[in-house]
Amino acid sequence: MSDIRRTAILLDQHPLWLGALEKILLHAGVTPVAKATTTSSALTLLGEHRPDLFVLDIDMNGCRPDGLTCLREALARQSSLSAVVVSASDDPERIETALTSGAVAYVLKRAEPEDLASAMRQVFSRSLYLASSTAFQVTPNAEAIEAVGLTQREREILQFVSEGNTNGDVARILWVTEQTVKFHLANIFRKLAVTNRTQASRWAHTHGLVRQREDEAPASETPARVPAA
Numbered sequence: 001m002s003d004i005r006r007t008a009i010l011l012d013q014h015p016l017w018l019g020a021l022e023k024i025l026l027h028a029g030v031t032p033v034a035k036a037t038t039t040s041s042a043l044t045l046l047g048e049h050r051p052d053l054f055v056l057d058i059d060m061n062g063c064r065p066d067g068l069t070c071l072r073e074a075l076a077r078q079s080s081l082s083a084v085v086v087s088a089s090d091d092p093e094r095i096e097t098a099l100t101s102g103a104v105a106y107v108l109k110r111a112e113p114e115d116l117a118s119a120m121r122q123v124f125s126r127s128l129y130l131a132s133s134t135a136f137q138v139t140p141n142a143e144a145i146e147a148v149g150l151t152q153r154e155r156e157i158l159q160f161v162s163e164g165n166t167n168g169d170v171a172r173i174l175w176v177t178e179q180t181v182k183f184h185l186a187n188i189f190r191k192l193a194v195t196n197r198t199q200a201s202r203w204a205h206t207h208g209l210v211r212q213r214e215d216e217a218p219a220s221e222t223p224a225r226v227p228a229a
Contacts, residue, residue, distance in 0.1 A: 005029060005030070005031050006029065006030045006031065006051075006052040006053055006124060007030070007031050007032075007033045007049065007051040007052050007053070008025055008030050008031065008032045008033065008051050008052065008053035008054065008055055009032070009033065009034050009035075009036065009042060009045050009046050009049060009051045009053075009054050009055070010022065010025075010032050010034075010035045010036070010055050010056070011035075011036045011037075011039065011042040011054070011055070011056035011057065011060070011067075011070070012035075012037065012056070012057045012086075013037050013038075013057065013060060013061070013063075014037075015035075015037065017057075017109075018035045018037070021055060021086065021116075022035065024113050024116050024117050024120075025053075025055065025117075025120060027113075027117050028116075028117035028118075028120040028121050029120075029121065030052075030053055030120055033049050033051055034048075034049055038060070038063050039060050039063040039064070039065050039066070039067060039069075039070035040063070040064070040065070042054075042056065042070060042074070043065075043070060043073060043074060043077075046074050046077065046078065046081070047077065050078060050081075051081070052080070052081070052082065052124070053081070053082050053083070053084065053120070053123060054071075054074050054075075054081055054082070054083045054084070055083075055084050055086060055120075056070065056071060056083065056084075056085060056086070057085070057086055057087050057088075057109075058070075058071060058085050058087060058094075058098055059087055059088065059089060068097065068098070068101055071083055071085070071098070071101050071102060071103060072101050072102060075101075075102040082104050082123045082124075083102060083103045083104060084103060084104060084105045084106075084107065084119060084120065084123060085098045085103045085105070085106045085107070086107045086108075086109060086116065087106065087107075087108065087109060088108070088109045088110070090108055090183060092151070092183075092184075092187055095153075095180070095183075096151050096152075096153055099153060100152070104123055104175045105119045105122070105123065105175050105176045105177065105180070106176060106180055107119050107176075107177055107179075107180070108179060108180075108183075111177060111179050115177045115178070115179060116177075118177065119175070119176065119177050122171075122172060122175050123175060144207045145207065145209070148191045148192055149191055150188065150191060153184060154184055154187060154188050154191070155209060156174065157170055157174070157181060157184045157185065157188065158188050158200060158204050158209055159204065159209055160173060160174075161185065161197055161200065161201060161204075162200070162201040162204040162205060162209065167181045167182060167185070185197070185200075188200055
């Protein structure tokens with residue numbers, strides 16, 4: 001195991017939560033070097049310390065800039081920075097916006113402490129790797145996908161699940177918690193009007209969402225899984 005200890009800046013409006021978050025990060029091998037309760041002070045601290053990780057709640061009521069703007073600006077200023085959002089909001093659009101804004105993980109505040117610690121570790125140590133996208137031939141039914149309203153993140157998760165990956169596999173691949181994967185799956189099931197993974201996978205296969213390798217083995221053979229690093 002590497003002796004390098006990662007550093008972090010924490011942002012949340014509630015000092016009590018910042019103290020709890022600090023303990024979780026230390027347990028995960030990350031050293032918080034500063035804590036902030038406003039977005040402006042967080043950006044200043046990020047510039048002074050240039051940490052490896054920025055852990056923030058994007059719901060910073062009354063702050064200027066707002067939480068999402070702070071996230072985007074922080075990542076624009078330091079390309080090597082990784083950001084993890086820890087929020088009480090489980091709104092799908094809010095989650096998707098945070099992830100598309102550059103966050104590598106979105107963790108709900110009601111998650112278990114070890115779930116959060118695991119997400120922090122995964123930011124710096126991927127245990128699964130994806131094959132080059134050029135190895136796949138994809139012909140999705142764009143009209144059908146648009147009709148059910150799947151987001152980009154939901155399509156990714158549905159693809160991985162339909163390829164036989166467990167929730168844990170998907171969480172490691174996408175650098176999110178299993179709770180986040182379950183949350184997205186629940187939305188996928190609702191949008192597709194299905195009740196389980198098998199039915200969702202059948203829909204994905206039917207509509208071309210499952211990536212097929214050019215040298216794919218016959219159906220009677222066990223499909224290859226993404227190898228562990």
